[in-house]
Amino acid sequence: MSSSALLDDLRARGLVFQIAGEDAIAEWLDGGSRTLYCGFDPTADSLHIGSLVPLLMLRRFQDAGHRPLALVGGATGLIGDPSFKAAERQLNTPDIVAGWTDKLRQQVGRFIDLGGENPALVVNNLDWTQNLDVLTFLRDIGKHFSINAMIQKESVKQRIEREGSGISFTEFTYMILQSFDFSELYKLYDCGLQIGGSDQWGNITGGIDLTRRMHGGHVFGLTMPLITKADGTKFGKTESGTIWLDGSKTSPYAFYQFWLNTSDADVYKFLRYFTFLSVADIEQIEQADAARDGRPEGQAILAREVTRLVHGEEGLLAAQRITEALFNGDATALSADDLEQLALDGLPSSKLDREAMPETLTQLLTEAGMAASGKQVKDALSRGAVLINGQPVDAALNGDPASCFHNNAAVHGRFWLVRLGKKKYHLFTRTAA
């Protein structure tokens, strides 16, 4: 793919929010295999889907023949990025951040090709930051930054201006650290482009300025739009919390379901953002869906593509197996092996000891994680929204869970598939007793 084609494609996908050095970037990219980077700070032990767009962006550049560097912020993660954050953040201990950095290092490496002709690299900014002494930092780097300019940055403005908030020197310095990353990567790897979310604009332009001042280099910046949903609620969160990329934190099944539940108003946009399907193909899907009566196909395609990207073919199959069984078939008709497989595939499940049952059904289901509180279960019960093996549970039986989980009612004598509401399932398996 030629570079102008790459840029055109990115624009067509809506992935380009702002470009620093716009008039020269196409020419620069056309000049050969270029090096670019994107940073990921360790703020948890896994990235979440908010980082997916930049990760895939690195891949898009790599596929076009360029060399991506994925930077894990072993150093910046110790400081905390204040950009557009409402409040000062709690610092994590160095050993925790180091542990998270290792995890991200592995995770990030899966989305880019670390081998091949233009192998990607994972770098850690702690490598060039940890031995930097304060005086050198202040004299050689800090001298290039104007406080007047820094406090003008939109990303920290509200923290500076808004009554009731504030910003520590530590967080304020974050921008300098990130800028230094860019200039170091320019020096070490001839890295000429930094990409990031639109909230990173201030940090990126800071790096561009510093690279010019320290090394006379002309480098570029590109930001991606903030991902928004048509209904205005926050992208990437559900009732059960953040959607993580780590399969042990968000199962492939839950991950798949998340995408499957995308609203019509967002699905084609997300296909452009989160998949490698061509824009033309996506438009075709959209047209076909528009012409069709009833349920569109976009969500299923989105869920399939993204789950495969993140969890591989195997994870996708597991997710589809569960989805198929729960939503498109009669789950109680499944064989014992199938049910066991579903639990292995990531369907929420737990053991049920009929000898040691809690006093109420609400307790039992809350403990199993099906609801946040007994009140919610009670509400669902009263509306007939709790089904055990397909049979609605009478709210009056709340005090008698043993009769709800009757051996006779168990599938294959030992399985109870509980459904709460339209979408939440949990498989209980009788303890071998």
Added chain:
RNA sequence: GGAGGGGUUCCCGAGUGGCCAAAGGGAUCAGACUGUAAAUCUGACGCGAAAGCUUCGGUGGUUCGAAUCCACCUCCCUCCA
């Protein structure tokens, strides 16, 4: 160090002695309608099956009774030094 302002249930934000488990909005959950979509409508929304129990930065105090008053402590913000 001085002066002033503030810390309310997930978030924003009312509440300034009883009528407060605490307005309103958002988020979230459940139901109806649908397509595991959106919009809309309904119900729930501190915990508990219930009796009841625990909340309004912390600790003590005043009072029959405090989120509301007093003292001290703590954290945050603004201005001054």
